[in-house]
Amino acid sequence: MLEPTVLQQNALLGLLPEEELERLLPSFEKVTLTLGQSLSESGQQMSHVYFPIDAIVSLLCVMEDGASTEIAVVGNEGVVGVSLFMGGETTPSRAIVQSAGTAYRLKGQLLKNEFYRAGPMQRLLLRYTQALLTQMAQTAVCNRHHxxxxxxxxxxxxxxxxxxxxxxxxxxxxxxxxxxxxxxxxxxxxxxxxxxxxxxxxxxxxxxxxxxxxxxxxCECYAVVKREYDRLLKHPEVV
Amino acid sequence: MLEPTVLQQNALLGLLPEEELERLLPSFEKVTLTLGQSLSESGQQMSHVYFPIDAIVSLLCVMEDGASTEIAVVGNEGVVGVSLFMGGETTPSRAIVQSAGTAYRLKGQLLKNEFYRAGPMQRLLLRYTQALLTQMAQTAVCNRHHxxxxxxxxxxxxxxxxxxxxxxxxxxxxxxxxxxxxxxxxxxxxxxxxxxxxxxxxxxxxxxxxxxxxxxxxCECYAVVKREYDRLLKHPEVV
DNA sequence: CAAGCTCTGTACGCTAGCGCACATAGGCGT
DNA sequence: ACGCCTATGTGCGCTAGCGTACAGAGCTTG
Incomplete structure (x- = not known):
């Protein structure tokens, strides 16, 4: 039997109380992510959310002419698939594995059930989503000015x-x-x-x-984003 | 006595069931927003969230050297102050009134209480936040390519x-x-x-x-954002 | 080992947008 | 009516980044 603490390999999950992890453990599945693999296509519903361990996933906006831009990057501090619990189900962006590795994943419906328990998991995911907002905003600025x-x-x-x-x-x-x-x-x-x-x-x-x-x-953009991630996601007591 | 439906002047609130609006009505306050007024400064806690009626508010990232970039715009389809219910309390961006007008506002604590009832208001605010994510992402792309x-x-x-x-x-x-x-x-x-x-x-x-x-x-960015707003926020039945 | 593909380096003309300087012009207060 | 401030127009040299073309260099595969 696995210890619930293995889930802490993902830093975001690591902020959850251990009893939460214990309850969730059976629902998680460990998967391998390969370079270039797509976890989410524009406008398509995702089947799972992914909590990377040592993989990195890029969120990309792809335009009609094929040109693309990364709008955010997700590693073991985060989760891929916020649109599932935000209620929109899909996003217009793609999620591409930028560095191969492993991740824990959870079926979309299970995540939503968990989210709507309105417990620590919900608060955690919302804080993470806010960090993601900051990363996107700063990317926009950086694209303009640097x-x-x-x-x-x-x-x-x-x-x-x-x-x-x-x-x-x-x-x-x-x-x-x-x-x-x-x-x-x-x-x-x-x-x-x-x-x-x-x-x-x-x-x-x-x-x-x-x-x-x-x-x-x-440029300063890096520090702004990092500071905000630390502020939002380094204080488990608030979860 | 005001009818709860006056709150529907803000399209986002207009998606809420009328009984919700009725309960909320006494908590709202109508305010005038003047051109250039700041509703939120970088890193400072907001006292209220604002639901614009006929005003427009820009979310701006301001850099150390004073250069700025708009990362999103909020009108009567939305709300200013998502960081309050997302749990971060503050954001590194500023919210500046870009077009004078009026708004309904709600004390931060009241909004949070409302949000954590986990009812229609919560689902609505989360869907709106996802639309905001899309707007920011598309702004980043547009800054890069157009x-x-x-x-x-x-x-x-x-x-x-x-x-x-x-x-x-x-x-x-x-x-x-x-x-x-x-x-x-x-x-x-x-x-x-x-x-x-x-x-x-x-x-x-x-x-x-x-x-x-x-x-x-x-460029296509306008249509992408508009389509996503419509998809996420034009179907009250899902709220 | 040879062929072929992928990755990297380099060069060149072109354009969009920048920084700066300054000219004009409309509205406002006194 | 006058002067002042703010908004707009314009010009000029400069640079970053683009599009294109092509050359070498290192894996990989037959």
């Missing part, structure tokens, strides 16, 4: 915060899709960071070698 | 949808602050629209004379 260089730093740091080590498996092409810029633009910016000794990469493997250096270059 | 021309069209249409007539009181300077672009850029785009006979304006007064023309020029 350079590709700065946005690449932000993106690297956001990813790093959600990964165990300091390595990312990610091509410049994919990063460009996330940021909604040209691949060549990413090549150029990544080249600068490599020359400055902050990262090293080859063929889809990026290693961050100087995190403080990245933090020195990033 | 021209000032297109964004001006989007902004005009979003405002028009939330106003009774076809006139806006708004200088190009203020529009530039909302969109996060230069004032001269707005002058130029607005000039094009005026030459094309879609709008006419002088010194802070804009009249939309050819709405279909605007709709023909706007």
């Amino acid at each position: 350079s590709v260089d700065q946005q690449l730093c932000r993106w690297l740091l956001l990813s790093l915060d959600r990964l165990p080590g300091d390595k990312l498996i990610m091509t410049q092409e994919l990063i460009a899709n996330m940021l909604g810029v040209r691949r060549e633009g990413v090549t150029e910016s990544a080249g600068k960071l490599q020359k400055a000794g902050l990262i090293s990469y080859n063929r889809g493997h990026i290693t961050v070698t100087d995190r403080p250096g990245l933090e020195a270059r990033v | 021209s000032v021309d297109q964004q001006l069209c989007r902004w005009l249409l979003l405002s028009l949808d939330r106003l009774p007539g076809d006139k806006l009181i708004m200088t190009q300077e203020l529009i530039a602050n909302m969109l996060g672009v230069r004032r001269e850029g707005v002058t130029e785009s607005a000039g094009k629209l005026q030459k094309a006979g879609l709008i006419s304006y002088n010194r802070g007064h804009i009249t939309v004379t050819d709405r279909p023309g605007l709709e023909a020029r706007v």
Whole structure:
């Protein structure tokens, strides 16, 4: 028999009281998420919500002409599928696995039942959704005002915060899709960071070698989002 | 004695069953909102939530250097202050009255009590919050991919949808602050629209004379947001 | 080992939007 | 009526990022 505490591998679930986890444990299912896998398509109902453990999921807006932009990123601090409990059931955005790994998932209906118990889980999910709102808002600002260089730093740091080590498996092409810029633009910016000794990469493997250096270059957007996540999701007593 | 149906001047409240409105009526207060008034400052707790009647409120992200960007706009289809019931109490964004008018407001604590009854009001507010998420996400995309021309069209249409007539009181300077672009850029785009006979304006007064023309020029972002608002908030039966 | 594909680097002209400076013009108060 | 403030128009050089094209370089697969 698994201990309910295994669910705490997801930091969001880790904020729940242990007796809640115990009750929920049987409903959860551990799944493997592969790079590029879609967890949610525009306008389609999701069957499950996903609580990542060591995977990262990007929420993307895709436009008619195929151009895309990442509007938020979800790792083990969060959950993919807020539209299920928010009542809309679907969203116009896609959820794509950006870094392979594992997640716990829960059937949509079970989550909704849980949500409408109006207990700690509901309060937790709502606080998380507010953090997500902030991330989206800040992404909008960043897209407007900051350079590709700065946005690449932000993106690297956001990813790093959600990964165990300091390595990312990610091509410049994919990063460009996330940021909604040209691949060549990413090549150029990544080249600068490599020359400055902050990262090293080859063929889809990026290693961050100087995190403080990245933090020195990033725009304020990163800190704003991080501060808000910490404020909203680091105080289990309020749940 | 006022009829509870006066609250239906706000379309969101209008989706609530009449017996709910009746119970809530005594708690509401009608207030006047003046141009430029702040309903919420970054990181500060709001005392009330506001349900606009004929006013428009912009949610703005303001950066350290003073540059700003509108991340969403709220009119009589919505409510200002979602952070109060989402549990975070504050947000890093500001809420500024963009078009003067009136609103019903409700004390924060009363709203929270109401929200935690887990009745129609809760479901309604959550659906609205999801619509807001979509608006923010689409704003992020639009900031990334579309021209000032297109964004001006989007902004005009979003405002028009939330106003009774076809006139806006708004200088190009203020529009530039909302969109996060230069004032001269707005002058130029607005000039094009005026030459094309879609709008006419002088010194802070804009009249939309050819709405279909605007709709023909706007990017898809406007339609995506509108469709999602309609889907989420035009079916009272689901509340 | 060779072929082929994917990833990365680089170059070049182009455009949108920026920052700045300044000119004009409408409305308002005295 | 006059002057002042605010809103709008315009011009100019500059830069970031785009679109396009193409070249080398490293896996991978037959």
